Amino acid sequence: DADVTQTPRNRITKTGKRIMLECSQTKGHDRMYWYRQDPGLGLRLIYYSFDVKDINKGEISDGYSVSRQAQAKFSLSLESAIPNQTALYFCATSDLDRGEQYFGPGTRLTVT
Amino acid sequence: GNSVTQMEGPVTLSEEAFLTINCTYTATGYPSLFWYVQYPGEGLQLLLKATKADDKGSNKGFEATYRKETTSFHLEKGSVQVSDSAVYFCALWHSSASKIIFGSGTRLSIRP
Numbered sequence: 001d002a003d004v005t006q007t008p009r010n011r012i013t014k015t016g017k018r019i020m021l022e023c024s025q026t027k028g029h030d031r032m033y034w035y036r037q038d039p040g041l042g043l044r045l046i047y048y049s050f051d052v053k054d055i056n057k058g059e060i061s062d063g064y065s066v067s068r069q070a071q072a073k074f075s076l077s078l079e080s081a082i083p084n085q086t087a088l089y090f091c092a093t094s095d096l097d098r099g100e101q102y103f104g105p106g107t108r109l110t111v112t
Numbered sequence: 113g114n115s116v117t118q119m120e121g122p123v124t125l126s127e128e129a130f131l132t133i134n135c136t137y138t139a140t141g142y143p144s145l146f147w148y149v150q151y152p153g154e155g156l157q158l159l160l161k162a163t164k165a166d167d168k169g170s171n172k173g174f175e176a177t178y179r180k181e182t183t184s185f186h187l188e189k190g191s192v193q194v195s196d197s198a199v200y201f202c203a204l205w206h207s208s209a210s211k212i213i214f215g216s217g218t219r220l221s222i223r224p
Contacts, residue, residue: 004155033211042201042216043156056210090155094212099144099205101212103155 003027004104006091012110013081021076021107023091032074033101034058034066037088046089049074081111114139118202118215125192126223133187133218135176135202145169145178145185146203146212156201159187194222 004025013019023032034046045058047066055066063085067075078085088108092101119134137145144163148156160169165180174189185202202215 040216043214045211048211050210058211092156099207099212100146100158100161101156103157105153105155 004091004093004102006089006104006107008107009105010108012112014112015082017081019078019081019109021089021091021109023074023076023104025072025091025093025102025104027093027102028071029093029095029102030071031094032068033092033094034064034074034076035090035092036060037090037106043090046076078109078111081109083111085109086111114143114204114206114209114213116202116204116213116215118200118218121199121217121219122221123218124221124223127194128191129222131187131189131192131196131220133200133202133220135185135187135215137183137185137202137204139183139204139206141206141208142180143204143206145176146205147174147176147185147187148201148203148214150199150201150217152198159200192220192222194224196220197222 007022033048035043044060049068052068065077090106091104094101115138117136146161147159149159150156160171162169162178168177176187199217199219201217204213
């Protein structure tokens with residue numbers, strides 16, 4: 001079984017709808033991250049969390065919110081989706097004192 | 113601040129050709145350096161890493177050496193295969209920072 005899972009894997013939604021992307025991990029890591037990937041732009045950090053009570057904004061947090069429900073679960077919400085939020089979204093985890101991150105398979109989101 | 117610059121793609125090679133993907137970084141002190149690979153339709157996977165100067169990371173026939181004097185971490189493989197077709201990301205992590213800095217990615221395509 002995968003260590004980092006994301007649901008849904010694909011989602012098409014309409015402008016103005018609220019949508020939640022979910023991430024779960026079995027690696028026992030404290031740190032979790034949400035990234036957005038657009039063609040030719042690499043990865044951009046949306047939010048990150050170092051534990052259940054610690055949430056931090058990344059470089060592109062506007063229009064997004066997150067919830068860390070437990071050590072193993074970190075959700076990303078788009079309160080009112082817009083077309084330029086169409087992208088591939090990745091969740092990742094890492095150990096406390098080690099740099100390498102472990103990524104989920106991604107969610108492809110299309111906002112029409 | 114910390115940053116990573118990697119060669120732009122796409123890079124197209126024939127099978128069994130020699131591969132180099134250039135990566136240079138800007139950082140204070142001694143960051144850890146990584147190469148991640150993203151196969152089509154998947155999340156990023158850690159390919160190799162190096163944590164101090166002159167370290168050589170290696171995995172699956174790929175190698176990269178941490179060069180402090182040239183602030184570089186170039187990825188090399190002696191004989192590429194079609195299955196190596198993917199997007200490759202160079203990344204940097206500093207213990208004083210809270211997140212990894214990714215390069216923009218280099219798309220590699222291998223012709224049979």
